[in-house]
Amino acid sequence: MIVTYATFFCAETISSVAEFIKLTYAGRPFKPEHVYFDSNCILQQFIDWAGDLFFHDINLSVDAFHFRTKHKESDMFCQEYCNPASFPKLKAPDGKWYFNSSIAEQMNIWLANYNLMCWEMRADRHNFFLDEMIMRQNRKILTKLAKGDQAPGV
Numbered sequence: 001m002i003v004t005y006a007t008f009f010c011a012e013t014i015s016s017v018a019e020f021i022k023l024t025y026a027g028r029p030f031k032p033e034h035v036y037f038d039s040n041c042i043l044q045q046f047i048d049w050a051g052d053l054f055f056h057d058i059n060l061s062v063d064a065f066h067f068r069t070k071h072k073e074s075d076m077f078c079q080e081y082c083n084p085a086s087f088p089k090l091k092a093p094d095g096k097w098y099f100n101s102s103i104a105e106q107m108n109i110w111l112a113n114y115n116l117m118c119w120e121m122r123a124d125r126h127n128f129f130l131d132e133m134i135m136r137q138n139r140k141i142l143t144k145l146a147k148g149d150q151a152p153g154v
Helices: 014-025 040-050 064-070 076-081 103-112 123-147
Strands: 034-036 059-061
Touching (some): 040 059, 103 123
Parallel strands (some): 034 059
16 A cells, blocks of 8 residues: 655655655654665664654664665674564564565556656646556555455555
């Protein structure tokens, strides 16, 4: 399920990702216990440097795919603080991951199918189109999950 999204114009900077996460949960009675992001090593260092208390109770790990393929074993900070295997709550007793940590990348691939349609849209139409496509995709996922007695409480 896509709960929220943002378009980062020009670049997906670490500070804009931190702000996006904060805005997503601002004013809500809850925050996630864990956030996956392919550059969480850098995000964690940025948060530590900025002294941002919003994140004090949120665990940040790199998604399993990026951790395996893009992060160096010699990066001790990443290994110690952002290794998804360091968070036992993320794995079931059988050792399988509870969550698909690469879902954001998979959704980006799904959304790329609409690039040609969106190419010349104004920002307001582009956002409306994405909202509609995401709502349809979410309905499809909820229906599929409900048929398998796995409906999430969203």
